[in-house]
Amino acid sequence: ILNVEQSPQSLHVQEGDSTNFTCSFPSSNFYALHWYRWETAKSPEALFVMTLNGDEKKKGRISATLNTKEGYSYLYIKGSQPEDSATYLCAEPVAPGTASKLTFGTGTRLQVTL
Amino acid sequence: DGGITQSPKYLFRKEGQNVTLSCEQNLNHDAMYWYRQDPGQGLRLIYYSQIVNDFQKGDIAEGYSVSREKKESFPLTVTSAQKNPTAFYLCASSTPGLAAYNEQFFGPGTRLTVL
Numbered sequence: 001i002l003n004v005e006q007s008p009q010s011l012h013v014q015e016g017d018s019t020n021f022t023c024s025f026p027s028s029n030f031y032a033l034h035w036y037r038w039e040t041a042k043s044p045e046a047l048f049v050m051t052l053n054g055d056e057k058k059k060g061r062i063s064a065t066l067n068t069k070e071g072y073s074y075l076y077i078k079g080s081q082p083e084d085s086a087t088y089l090c091a092e093p094v095a096p097g098t099a100s101k102l103t104f105g106t107g108t109r110l111q112v113t114l
Numbered sequence: 115d116g117g118i119t120q121s122p123k124y125l126f127r128k129e130g131q132n133v134t135l136s137c138e139q140n141l142n143h144d145a146m147y148w149y150r151q152d153p154g155q156g157l158r159l160i161y162y163s164q165i166v167n168d169f170q171k172g173d174i175a176e177g178y179s180v181s182r183e184k185k186e187s188f189p190l191t192v193t194s195a196q197k198n199p200t201a202f203y204l205c206a207s208s209t210p211g212l213a214a215y216n217e218q219f220f221g222p223g224t225r226l227t228v229l
Contacts, residue, residue, distance in 0.1 A: 091156075
């Protein structure tokens with residue numbers, strides 16, 4: 001079982017603040033790194049799937065970077081809004097096969113207040 | 115609308131009873147997965163299936179069973195052998211191809227409580 005770790009465990013920011021959190025993963029046998037957003041009472045939704053070292057992906061105010069050599073990914077949210085409040089999960093596949101066993105971190109719970 | 119449905123949303127069962135959680139998808143995805151979430155832990159994989167009539171144990175398969183008779187359906191049975199069945203259960207699916215690179219699509223989950 002891979003060891004995927006996320007920090008911080010929770011984060012409380014005010015509307016308009018920019019924030020970031022970290023996902024650490026084993027750098028050997030790397031295939032991809034997934035980020036998901038899980039809002040309360042909804043299903044987790046994919047944000048990004050990152051595969052290349054140095055990758056940077058962006059979706060609106062949310063962006064992510066990837067460093068496969070040192071085994072970490074950062075997720076950034078610029079100008080946080082209350083609707084960004086959610087748990088952000090990262091996950092790493094164990095192998096590249098046709099069905100992927102993902103190992104998830106415990107998540108970073110973000111709360112954005114007015 | 116394409117998506118994944120899970121039913122029921124909440125489920126209560128008496129200790130010692132088996133219970134089956136439903137998962138249906140109309141996304142035409144080959145791969146399907148069952149995860150369990152407990153407080154303070156990440157999602158943990160129970161079982162997964164690459165194609166119809168095939169499934170593999172995940173990291174915490176003991177006390178669970180699955181079937182994959184149809185592409186659209188991947189029901190999970192929580193048996194009386196599962197020591198701590200109270201949890202939140204999520205079903206997911208992913209597109210064909212190298213699944214490591216494909217995002218997973220999740221259902222809304224079933225919260226199972228054993229009384």
